[in-house]
Amino acid sequence: MRADRASRPGTARHRRGPGPDRTLAVPLTARGQVLGALGLLRIRNPLPFDHDDVTLAGELATRAAVAIDNARWYQHATDTALTLQRHLLPHPPPRSAGLEIAYRYQPAAAASAIGGDWFDAIPQPGDRTALVVGDVMGHGVHAAATMGQLRMATRTLADLGLEPARVLRHLDHITAELDGTIATCVYATWDPHRSRCRVALAGHPPPIVIRSGRAPELLSLPAGVPLGTGGLGGTRFENTFLDLFPGDRLVLYTDGLVETRDDALDDRLGLLLSLLAEPGLSPEAACDRLLTALRHPDAADDVALVIARVRPHPPTIAAGPGKHGEGE
Numbered sequence: 001m002r003a004d005r006a007s008r009p010g011t012a013r014h015r016r017g018p019g020p021d022r023t024l025a026v027p028l029t030a031r032g033q034v035l036g037a038l039g040l041l042r043i044r045n046p047l048p049f050d051h052d053d054v055t056l057a058g059e060l061a062t063r064a065a066v067a068i069d070n071a072r073w074y075q076h077a078t079d080t081a082l083t084l085q086r087h088l089l090p091h092p093p094p095r096s097a098g099l100e101i102a103y104r105y106q107p108a109a110a111a112s113a114i115g116g117d118w119f120d121a122i123p124q125p126g127d128r129t130a131l132v133v134g135d136v137m138g139h140g141v142h143a144a145a146t147m148g149q150l151r152m153a154t155r156t157l158a159d160l161g162l163e164p165a166r167v168l169r170h171l172d173h174i175t176a177e178l179d180g181t182i183a184t185c186v187y188a189t190w191d192p193h194r195s196r197c198r199v200a201l202a203g204h205p206p207p208i209v210i211r212s213g214r215a216p217e218l219l220s221l222p223a224g225v226p227l228g229t230g231g232l233g234g235t236r237f238e239n240t241f242l243d244l245f246p247g248d249r250l251v252l253y254t255d256g257l258v259e260t261r262d263d264a265l266d267d268r269l270g271l272l273l274s275l276l277a278e279p280g281l282s283p284e285a286a287c288d289r290l291l292t293a294l295r296h297p298d299a300a301d302d303v304a305l306v307i308a309r310v311r312p313h314p315p316t317i318a319a320g321p322g323k324h325g326e327g328e
Contacts, residue, residue: 024049026061030069038064096308097127098192102283103306106291108139108256108299116143116183117254117304118151122158127192130158133252133304134185134227135204146181150174150227154187164189164200165237168224172202172237175228183227186252190244190308197242197250202227205255208276212247216276218269246312249283251276256301257294268294283307 022042028035038061042049049057101121116136124130132154136147153174157167164187175181184204190197199207199219203226210216222238244250258268275293276286286307295303 022048024053024057026057028061028065028068030065033069035065035068096121096123096129096190098311099129099190100283100309100311101129101131101306102287102308103304104287104291105302105304106295106299107302116147117256117302118147119252119304119306120151120154121306121308122155124158124161124189126161128161129190129308131188131190131250131252131306131308132158132185133204133254133306134183135254135256135304137182137226146178146183149178150183150185154185163239164198165239168200168202168227168237172225172227172230176230178228181228184255185227188250188252190250190310195243195245195310197244198239199242200224200237200239202237205253205258208251208273209242209244210249210251210276212245216251216273218273244310246310249276249286249307249309252306252308254302254304256299256303257290257305259301260296261300283309 022045024040024042026038026040028038038057040049040057103119103121105117105119116134116138118132118134118136120130120132122130122132132151134147134150134154136143136150138146150171153171154167157170162170167187168185171183171185175183183202185202186199186204186207187202188197188199188207199221201221201224203224206219206221206223208216208218219240219242221240224237242250258272259265260268272290272294275290278286278289281289287305290305291303
């Protein structure tokens with residue numbers, strides 16, 4: 001650190017007008033790296049900086065350097081988590097037989113709260129489509145990386161054509177091996193030839209179905225248990241069958257869309273249903289409408305959202321009545 005005379009007293013004003021009579025420059029150093037310098041100026045005071053001034057300036061510089069360095073590392077970790085998560089999530093919606101699909105991901109307002117929410121739409125053999133929304137507990141790079149592992153495992157299982165309950169059973173075993181990771185998930189498969197959807201939950205918020213000409217309905221499904229709990233002593237995941245027809249919509253989401261610190265969950269779910277009741281909204285417009293109306297600027301959690309609308313597709317097998325399927 002250095003204290004220098006900027007000019008002789010009585011001459012600075014004469015030559016330059018009012019200005020600093022003394023300067024003190026202190027390096028901002030943290031973790032062995034110089035981040036910049038703290039510059040202090042003494043105006044209209046001919047006295048030089050003394051030892052106490054220099055000591056105080058050094059203490060201020062040390063604290064400022066640590067704060068700046070922590071902010072840099074915090075921002076770096078946040079950018080890494082967000083970049084990783086966005087890289088692992090799908091971008092353009094896939095072409096799906098009999099479905100128009102829109103989805104959104106929105107991170108938490110607080111950078112440190114970026115978590116492990118994910119979504120996917122996976123083409124399957126026989127013109128079927130798997131729709132997935134999941135939420136890994138926790139935040140930061142670890143949650144985002146774990147989300148990537150579970151998403152890839154889900155895609156692999158989806159490619160085998162397994163029914164939703166069996167997929168969740170396998171994911172439960174996989175998650176249990178990931179060092180105490182807990183996640184929730186909703187997994188659905190759509191068969192356009194049967195006009196039928198099969199859904200299973202793993203401790204996840206239930207989907208919403210909007211049938212043409214009817215009010216949105218929060219589905220009452222077997223809740224299952226979160227992934228990674230080992231089935232809690234044999235608790236089974238269950239399939240539920242839904243018959244969906246052209247114009248019907250299915251809405252999958254994570255809890256960040258409806259849960260807040262200040263509002264009752266039932267009130268938020270009621271608002272969600274009322275927003276979905278607005279007529280004439282395409283899946284893309286509905287996604288934007290929900291995020292605009294439900295997301296606060298200071299939202300503490302991230303959110304994943306998928307809306308799928310059934311399009312006309314020639315059925316090959318008549319659909320039966322909706323019912324609960326055999327558990328897994």
